[in-house]
Amino acid sequence: MLIDDKTAAGLLEKHDKIVIFCHAKPDGDTVGSAFALLRALELLGKTARIECADPLLCGKLADIFAPYEPKSFTPEFLVAVDVADEKLLEGIHKPYGGEIGLCIDHHKSNTFFAKYTLLDIEAAAAAQIVFRVVGLLGITGDKPAADAAYTGISTDTACFRHANTTPEALCAAAQMMRWGADTYRINKLMYATKSRAQIAAEAFLLGSLEYDLDGRYAQIFLPLSIYKDYGVTEDELDGVSAIPRMVRGVLAGVTIREKEDGEFRVSMRTEDPLDAAGICAAFGGGGHKNAAGCTMQGGPSRIKELLMAEVRKAVLI
Amino acid sequence: MLIDDKTAAGLLEKHDKIVIFCHAKPDGDTVGSAFALLRALELLGKTARIECADPLLCGKLADIFAPYEPKSFTPEFLVAVDVADEKLLEGIHKPYGGEIGLCIDHHKSNTFFAKYTLLDIEAAAAAQIVFRVVGLLGITGDKPAADAAYTGISTDTACFRHANTTPEALCAAAQMMRWGADTYRINKLMYATKSRAQIAAEAFLLGSLEYDLDGRYAQIFLPLSIYKDYGVTEDELDGVSAIPRMVRGVLAGVTIREKEDGEFRVSMRTEDPLDAAGICAAFGGGGHKNAAGCTMQGGPSRIKELLMAEVRKAVLI
Numbered sequence: 001m002l003i004d005d006k007t008a009a010g011l012l013e014k015h016d017k018i019v020i021f022c023h024a025k026p027d028g029d030t031v032g033s034a035f036a037l038l039r040a041l042e043l044l045g046k047t048a049r050i051e052c053a054d055p056l057l058c059g060k061l062a063d064i065f066a067p068y069e070p071k072s073f074t075p076e077f078l079v080a081v082d083v084a085d086e087k088l089l090e091g092i093h094k095p096y097g098g099e100i101g102l103c104i105d106h107h108k109s110n111t112f113f114a115k116y117t118l119l120d121i122e123a124a125a126a127a128q129i130v131f132r133v134v135g136l137l138g139i140t141g142d143k144p145a146a147d148a149a150y151t152g153i154s155t156d157t158a159c160f161r162h163a164n165t166t167p168e169a170l171c172a173a174a175q176m177m178r179w180g181a182d183t184y185r186i187n188k189l190m191y192a193t194k195s196r197a198q199i200a201a202e203a204f205l206l207g208s209l210e211y212d213l214d215g216r217y218a219q220i221f222l223p224l225s226i227y228k229d230y231g232v233t234e235d236e237l238d239g240v241s242a243i244p245r246m247v248r249g250v251l252a253g254v255t256i257r258e259k260e261d262g263e264f265r266v267s268m269r270t271e272d273p274l275d276a277a278g279i280c281a282a283f284g285g286g287g288h289k290n291a292a293g294c295t296m297q298g299g300p301s302r303i304k305e306l307l308m309a310e311v312r313k314a315v316l317i
Numbered sequence: 318m319l320i321d322d323k324t325a326a327g328l329l330e331k332h333d334k335i336v337i338f339c340h341a342k343p344d345g346d347t348v349g350s351a352f353a354l355l356r357a358l359e360l361l362g363k364t365a366r367i368e369c370a371d372p373l374l375c376g377k378l379a380d381i382f383a384p385y386e387p388k389s390f391t392p393e394f395l396v397a398v399d400v401a402d403e404k405l406l407e408g409i410h411k412p413y414g415g416e417i418g419l420c421i422d423h424h425k426s427n428t429f430f431a432k433y434t435l436l437d438i439e440a441a442a443a444a445q446i447v448f449r450v451v452g453l454l455g456i457t458g459d460k461p462a463a464d465a466a467y468t469g470i471s472t473d474t475a476c477f478r479h480a481n482t483t484p485e486a487l488c489a490a491a492q493m494m495r496w497g498a499d500t501y502r503i504n505k506l507m508y509a510t511k512s513r514a515q516i517a518a519e520a521f522l523l524g525s526l527e528y529d530l531d532g533r534y535a536q537i538f539l540p541l542s543i544y545k546d547y548g549v550t551e552d553e554l555d556g557v558s559a560i561p562r563m564v565r566g567v568l569a570g571v572t573i574r575e576k577e578d579g580e581f582r583v584s585m586r587t588e589d590p591l592d593a594a595g596i597c598a599a600f601g602g603g604g605h606k607n608a609a610g611c612t613m614q615g616g617p618s619r620i621k622e623l624l625m626a627e628v629r630k631a632v633l634i
């Protein structure tokens with residue numbers, strides 16, 4: 001059942017021994033939402049902990065949040081934050097009976113797997129909704145809750161640069177700052193800190209950018225060997241998908257990642273009017289209009305030919 | 318004389334034929350402030366234009382703003398925006414009698430060269446103050462004014478990432494979005510668009526990063542030849558000064574630029590407790606605690622030795 005902020009706050013108020021679930025492969029929004037809510041529940045004297053199918057604090061999140069030791073207790077109420085689909089829990093809620101009592105989310109694709117769902121698809125981040133609920137729980141001016149919520153909102157908007165940014169998201173961030181959120185530190189760790197290995201790998205990738213179609217097509221290729229050669233993780237090179245489309249004049253920016261099984265994962269970012277989802281659909285993939293993906297065979301040159309043929313068709317180059 | 322927002326709005330209301338001055342080497346804040354104010358004055362039926370000692374719309378600003386044709390008229394009132402010191406006008410106000418009637422600024426270092434100064438050193442950008450004044454002039458919901466003001470505020474905060482970001486800056490940005498500011502487009506042009514030449518030069522620079530002091534010192538060197546070799550402007554490589562300190566563990570990030578006269582311009586960014594201004598002062602330079610500069614002789618290796626000696630002294634490495 002769909003509920004509003006106030007009803008969600010009421011549900012949390014009347015329960016104790018609460019487990020908060022993040023989605024698998026946790027990002028700053030699910031983790032920030034969870035820590036903001038955990039903090040609020042603890043301030044109310046409740047017992048709570050966070051669980052996730054994958055390690056909670058990796059990479060940048062391990063820099064931002066202090067190490068986390070979950071409390072031991074038998075849960076009586078299960079909450080999911082930023083979780084659109086039960087599958088993203090990977091079954092870790094099953095040992096507790098499996099019924100998610102409350103899901104707080106902002107994904108249009110939410111499957112309403114929880115008994116009660118607080119869904120706001122206008123919210124830029126789940127943390128923006130959680131922060132409203134934290135306020136309704138009577139918490140105010142709390143720095144740890146604000147830091148956590150800000151991490152979520154900054155993650156999902158790329159610090160207010162993505163198209164999902166709204167005036168409400170900016171106002172929520174302002175309120176988090178008033179509560180004491182250290183936005184400078186969080187953004188510095190999130191966007192302005194890289195490992196030496198990451199810098200070296202990015203130098204290689206920037207240098208290997210290939211252009212075609214008079215500069216309207218740009219492509220980078222990540223061979224499987226890059227992770228070993230440079231000592232970087234896949235996560236650390238997540239952001240490189242944005243590079244090819246960054247180049248002035250590029251309509252289709254493509255990143256090709258070689259996979260262990262010999263296939264290639266293609267990520268395409270496009271400028272209007274080019275429809276990335278349509279092009280990727282031609283190869284069995286999909287996604288959004290300006291960011292989509294597919295899996296292909298044959299190697300970077302062959303993939304480039306195939307993709308460029310679709311791009312040519314689409315923009316009549 | 319120091320005045321408040323309302324008095325500044327009153328001054329503008331009672332004048333016509335207004336020239337708005339930007340500071341030399343214009344950035345997004347002075348230009349955004351000027352266009353926001355110009356738009357408001359024109360909506361009020363006034364005659365106004367913008368002037369600057371240097372070309373107004375270069376690089377990213379030429380992408381963001383439409384080409385600008387100043388109107389011809391004999392000015393009766395002179396306004397300066399984001400101008401801390403009369404020197405930054407480089408004398409272009411002299412032909413009109415030289416008295417700046419109103420300066421709207423946010424720099425602590427403002428020299429009060431204008432007859433009336435609206436100074437708010439808490440404001441993250443001059444555009445934040447100008448936007449308040451635009452509102453007091455009775456303008457509301459105007460997209461061009463909001464786009465211009467947002468450009469200013471995003472420039473000076475690096476899209477809310479710098480330490481000067483305040484809740485008020487975020488709230489002002491929210492209001493600009495409500496007026497219709499296309500924040501996605503502006504930020505994309507400002508932060509996520511690079512020329513092919515810029516990408517290639519950055520690949521070279523990232524690859525040439527040198528580390529020392531167990532990874533606590535990092536340095537890049539821009540030889541004079543880089544501009545010709547890669548076909549990039551100095552402006553396009555402005556941002557690279559941030560790269561060395563980005564590396565995890567680096568306390569002192571140094572960028573050395575070879576100059577035409579055979580000297581070297583050093584830019585140092587530091588992490589606490591390292592005092593960049595103190596170190597640069599040892600070589601006749603200065604700046605802020607975490608970002609400072611100086612001019613040195615001798616070449617990158619010699620400069621590195623000299624700077625590292627100071628870093629060692631400062632942090633007792």
